[in-house]
Amino acid sequence: MIDLNKKPAFSRSSRPSSSDRNSTRNPSRKFSKENESKLVWKQNNSTPNIRMMTMRQGVSERVMHEQPCKILEKCGSCPSLDLAYKTQLQQKTADFKSRLLKAGDEFQRSIVKDCIESEEKFGYKHHVKMVASEHSGLKSSQFSNFANPKRWIDLGVYNQSSNEVVDTGRCPIQTNVMNDISAYIRTGIRVHNVSVYTPKQKDGLLHCVILRSSHYTRQAQVTFVVTKADLNLLRPFARDISEKFMNIQGVFMQVASPDQNEEKQEQELKLLVGQDLIEEKYSDIILKFSAASFMPTNTLMARRIYNRIEELAELTGKETVIDLYCGAGGVSLALARSSREVIGVDNSSFAIKDAIRNAKSNNISNVGFYEGESSNIISKLIEEKRIYKADVIVMNPPKNGCGMNTIEQIKKLEPKAVLYLSSFFSSMLKDLKSFAVHGYTPVIFEPFDTFPGTDNYEVLCYLVKN
Ligand SMILES: C[S@@+](CC[C@H](N)C(=O)[O-])C[C@H]1O[C@@H](n2cnc3c(N)ncnc32)[C@H](O)[C@@H]1O
Missing domain, CATH: 2.40.50.1070 (OB fold (Dihydrolipoamide Acetyltransferase, E2P))
Structure with missing residues (x-):
């Protein structure tokens, strides 16, 4: 329950200085017995950004940030912006674990890592x-x-x-x-x-x-x-x-x-x-994006995810990798350094044009980019005998996921590992169930906090062939 009409928690003059601001986290300091059973917002009307939430255990970890938001509730986009960052990460890990629990038996043996923090908690949205x-x-x-x-x-x-x-x-x-x-x-x-x-x-x-x-x-x-x-x-x-x-x-x-x-x-x-x-x-790859092609929202987290994909793919320089939904080629170019060949696929002509230009400007020649719908392109590449097999498939599909057709095409290439990245969990889990039917086990889920302060995050799933 949120009560914005409650008396101010403290006045401007009693506002803690930055040096003792951490003391507001001490449950014993500002909390009185009467509040114990309630969950209330306390807001100082003269300084509307100073807010604390009290609850059963005392003053919660909701604290003032150096860069407060004046319209937190009115806007509603960042429901956890005033939570301590550690708590935001714990909530996201718990949220994903509970989604998996509800999703079904396919995921009960998967490892879920703790949500990986964003280097920037503010000013990250590009x-x-x-x-x-x-x-x-x-x-x-x-x-x-x-x-x-x-x-x-x-x-x-x-x-x-x-x-x-x-x-x-x-x-x-x-x-x-x-x-x-x-x-x-x-x-x-x-x-x-x-x-x-x-x-x-x-x-x-x-x-x-x-x-x-x-x-x-x-x-x-x-x-x-x-x-x-x-x-x-x-x-x-x-x-x-x-x-x-x-x-x-x-x-x-x-x-x-x-x-x-x-x-x-x-x-x-x-x-x-x-x-x-x-x-x-x-990292050491410079990408140019046209206004019409997809560009990651949180640059530093995207870099981190690309590096992690490279680690999990365990490339030795001999592999064929397919990067589905490749955008302007960030993942493709990151993986090209340690594989034999990377094939990128995207249905946006702007993204493919950018990806080709980015490969050239980064002096990377073992990549090929194809414009079109994922399942159609794979099927064409197989038909034209351009590829028979792929060692690793990386995919970062949009909201609706990749769907059954694409998974059926991927199966024909017999990859030993699939890396699936998404922030759309219902379509992701649906796709992963289809992968499970086709013999791919989701071994590890790694959540990344690409959107601090909000309820959103991305998850990278590492699947292996049974
Ligand atoms: C989330 S972005 C992927 C970005 C990329 N992985 C990166 O790191 O920059 C999703 C991409 O999928 C593309 N896309 C959407 N539907 C598609 C489809 N059916 N087939 C192929 N690409 C598609 C979009 O054009 C977009 O570039």
Whole structure:
């Protein structure tokens, strides 16, 4: 139960200094007997970011961070941001174990490792899609007479219960680069007189803004998702943003219907200003991503996962590896160094173009990339006698998983190991059950905390042929 109207836990003057902030974790200090059976939020109204949660055992590990979030509950995207990080990791490990327990007998003998921590707990998110919304001044009806005629622009996420857009302001899990750019865009929308899409009237131009930034180069990409191509309006706006931020590589326009399913949205992007590519580094591999191809959200964790995949694959230099759903080639290029040949497959022409370019720029020649649906490409490669067998298959499918057809094709290649990475656990476990039917045992599950503060994480499963 959450009670936000409770008295403040402590006033600004009694707020612990950073040196004794850890003392708020001491169960005996701030906890009184009456609270023992309740679970309540205590919030200081004058300093809304100071929050503690008390419960049966005393003051919990919910503590103030150096970079607090002002809209934690309103936004709802980061339900565990104010939990001690160790607790977040324990919760994710426990969550995955309980999913496996419920999933069935196939997984009862698998080893589940502890969730691996993210090197960055804040500012790790390098990719965000922000919904645009506007209203005029004060929102509350009781103030309607004094409503500010100035346009007020929100950029953020949908609140799941009210369906209203919550402005995420300077989001602590996003990179500073993206926070700076989004602040400028909020003002720019007004200055450049760009209309914002309203679902009620089904009218307006801009409905989303997509931002990406690179960890190593700090380069950024901006995409305006709009209802129609209004270049006269968007080009000067794009020029303005890219002149303000020299690290912006390119500003794009994507025309898409706001009602359209995100996965079905046309990926065609029009470059308004600058150039197409953003550069990122994973260990000693430098990748360039076009705006339309997938780029990992947490760079440092992606690097860690690539390294772990390489370790688990135990390559000796003689193997044929297939990297399904390869994106811009991160895993493929990481594994090419220690295998005979890597074949990457992705259904996005942009991702495959990026992957081919990345192989060249990293001087890696023992890779081949194929554009198309995974099961079709494997079946074609077998039919054309391009491959007979594969030693290791790596796969990182989207939300719906890989499905039965792909697993049947994989089986024909008789890999001795399969490495399956996903953050979509229901499709992942369904696919792993199908793998089990085809003689592949899930030996180890390794959760990685790619999204600290949120409920999300990724899991790498290592399967071996029986
Ligand atoms: C999660 S990303 C994988 C990223 C990649 N492993 C990396 O580390 O950058 C999923 C990829 O699957 C691709 N994809 C989606 N459906 C596909 C399908 N049916 N067949 C092949 N590729 C697909 C997408 O284009 C996307 O690049």
